[in-house]
Amino acid sequence: MKLFQKSRSIKGSVLVFSLIILAFMLVSALSVAMISVTEKRASLATDKSNRSFQVADTGVETMLQKIYKESPEPATLTALASSAGASCNTTTNEIEDSVGYGTYVVSFLDGAGTKITCSDTDWRSKVAKIKSEGTAGNTKRAVEVAIKSADVCLVPSVNYGGDTYDTVTIGTQCWMKQNMNVGTRINVSTAQSQAVPGIEKYCYGNNQTNCDVPNPPNTQPDGGLYQWNEAMQYTSASGARGICPSGWHIPTDSEWYTLENYLKDTGQTCDATRNGSDCNSAGTVLHLDGVNDFSANFAGFTDIDGDTGTVYSLYRNSYAFFWSSSEYDASKAWKRYINFGPGVIRTTGDGNKTSGLSVRCIQDS
Numbered sequence: 002m003k004l005f006q007k008s009r010s011i012k013g014s015v016l017v018f019s020l021i022i023l024a025f026m027l028v029s030a031l032s033v034a035m036i037s038v039t040e041k042r043a044s045l046a047t048d049k050s051n052r053s054f055q056v057a058d059t060g061v062e063t064m065l066q067k068i069y070k071e072s073p074e075p076a077t078l079t080a081l082a083s084s085a086g087a088s089c090n091t092t093t094n095e096i097e098d099s100v101g102y103g104t105y106v107v108s109f110l111d112g113a114g115t116k117i118t119c120s121d122t123d124w125r126s127k128v129a130k131i132k133s134e135g136t137a138g139n140t141k142r143a144v145e146v147a148i149k150s151a152d153v154c155l156v157p158s159v160n161y162g163g164d165t166y167d168t169v170t171i172g173t174q175c176w177m178k179q180n181m182n183v184g185t186r187i188n189v190s191t192a193q194s195q196a197v198p199g200i201e202k203y204c205y206g207n208n209q210t211n212c213d214v215p216n217p218p219n220t221q222p223d224g225g226l227y228q229w230n231e232a233m234q235y236t237s238a239s240g241a242r243g244i245c246p247s248g249w250h251i252p253t254d255s256e257w258y259t260l261e262n263y264l265k266d267t268g269q270t271c272d273a274t275r276n277g278s279d280c281n282s283a284g285t286v287l288h289l290d291g292v293n294d295f296s297a298n299f300a301g302f303t304d305i306d307g308d309t310g311t312v313y314s315l316y317r318n319s320y321a322f323f324w325s326s327s328e329y330d331a332s333k334a335w336k337r338y339i340n341f342g343p344g345v346i347r348t349t350g351d352g353n354k355t356s357g358l359s360v361r362c363i364q365d366s
Contacts, residue, residue, distance in 0.1 A: 029189045038227045048110035050053060050304070052102055052143040056135030059103030060143050063087075064096065064131060078109055079119045089119035111267070118267055126263055152292065161246040162200075169294040174256065174262035175364035178294055180224030181232075182212055183244055189303045189312045189357065193231035200234075200244050202227055203303045203357040206314045215297070216318070219289060223300035223317075226357030232324050240329045252363040254327035254335040254347075261337075261345045264316035278344035285343045287321075297321040297339045303357035322358040 067075070067085050075081035078096060082089040087098035096107040096117040109117040112129040121127070130175030131146045152167040154175035162183035169178050184200030186209055187193065193201040204212035213222050232251060233243045244253040252260075255273070262271040264283035271280035279282075287297045301317030314324075321339040328334050329349040336358060338346035 021145075022324060033296070036054050050140055052137035053127060053140045054137045054144070055099060056105050057133045057136070057142050057144040058139055060096075060098070060133035060135060063098075064133070065354055066108055071249035074125075076122050076229045078117065078124055082119075090186070091119045103135055105121065105133055105135045107134075109134045115267060116293070121267060123263060130261075143312060151288055152303050155248070157191055159246055159249070166246075171260060171293050171295065173262060174263075176295060177249070177362045178296060178354055179221045180226035180298055181360040181362060182222060182223055183226070186212060186225070189311070189314065190305065191340050192225065192305075192355065193228045195230070195235045200230055203351055205301050205303065207319050211317075216280050219296075219298050221296065223298045226300070226303050227324070228357055229324055229354035231360075232360050233326060237328050243326065244360060248365050249362040250365060251324060251326035251360060254325045256363055257323075257337050257345075257347070261287075265362055274346050276292070277348065278342065278346045280345050284339050284342040284345045287339050297323075297358070299340070300359050302359075305355060307355070322356075326357050 010135050062084040063085050064078075064081065067081055071243065075084055076087075078278040079091075079096075082096040082098075085096075085098065087096050089096050092107070092222060093106075096109075098105060103269070106284070108131070109124060109128050111117055111127045111129040112131060115129075117124045117127055128148050132143060133145075134141055134143045153173060157168060159166045159177070160166065163183050164179075166181075167178040168175055184202035186204050188207055191204050193203075202212065204210075205223065205226065211223055212225050215222050216344070225346050231244070234243050236243075239253050240256075242249065245251060258273045261280040261283040262273070264286045265271045265280040266282050269281045271283070285291065286293055287295045289296050289298065291297075299316070299321050301315055301320060302322045304313045304315075306309070307327050319340060321337075323337045323339075325335045325337065332353045333349040333356055335347065335349055338348065340346075
């Protein structure tokens with residue numbers, strides 16, 4: 002089977018031009034920056050070869066047209082297939098249909114090359130490639146359309162408080178790659194206070210080095226640890242800017258869920274209302290050695306025993322603890338724990354708003 006780049010002239014490839022036109026139209030429909038035909042397999046030796054290639058073209062063109070034109074947007078690949086008069090096979094996770102003198106089978110693949118399931122409601126944010134195989138007689142040819150995600154981040158980095166924070170697009174969100182490290186360090190035995198000008202922070206073990214110097218294998222510093230009220234700058238409004246720079250805010254509980262649900266393995270559960278671990282293997286992906294540059298530092302946390310006044314700095318190198326801006330009640334707020342397990346822990350327990358946790362900012366939408 003011969004591989005032709007799109008610069009080659011192929012009989013019957015006029016449909017490819019319509020794919021390219023549709024690619025530009027799909028920017029808003031798929032929230033992508035570019036769609037391009039990256040691979041076409043075709044042999045010009047026989048009419049059947051040409052027909053099978055045209056059937057494959059027809060399959061992917063049909064899907065792209067439905068993605069762009071269908072209203073409301075199909076929630077799943079099953080709904081997308083149905084809108085085209087086709088069906089999505091839940092065993093193979095392929096959309097199948099017949100046209101004229103052949104049949105096509107279309108697969109939607111994620112960045113790892115895994116087929117997205119027919120029932121996945123997040124297929125739009127996951128799709129990295131659409132592959133269509135056309136069959137005419139006993140001849141089969143394929144078209145693959147690559148999907149390049151739009152760069153959601155408005156800037157590659159942000160300078161704030163004397164530090165540079167890099168940015169990373171994950172799905173439809175833009176996150177900072179580093180924990181916040183803004184503010185002046187105070188002793189963990191002293192409560193952070195609105196009465197003190199400026200932003201206050203704790204450093205693990207009351208050691209400034211633990212805020213500023215990377216702790217191997219981390220390549221970035223752990224940053225500061227903040228009590229919830231200080232992180233929020235003394236508002237309880239969900240989505241508050243807090244200690245983040247202008248144009249950024251402390252992620253809500255819902256925004257954390259969007260991240261972990263996007264990163265979970267296909268077919269895994271991800272309960273937005275849980276009080277515990279779920280969304281495998283989002284936790285693994287968010288680790289330092291994950292694949293998406295979130296690179297969660299296991300920075301631990303600080304706390305003060307309300308009864309004895311004992312100061313704690315615990316779980317560095319074992320857990321990453323992040324605040325959300327979503328309040329649970331007057332003394333607690335929702336947070337995320339990440340450890341060496343595959344899931345992400347959503348909880349209000351193991352520490353109140355007085356705990357010192359990491360803060361990771363997300364770009365305003």
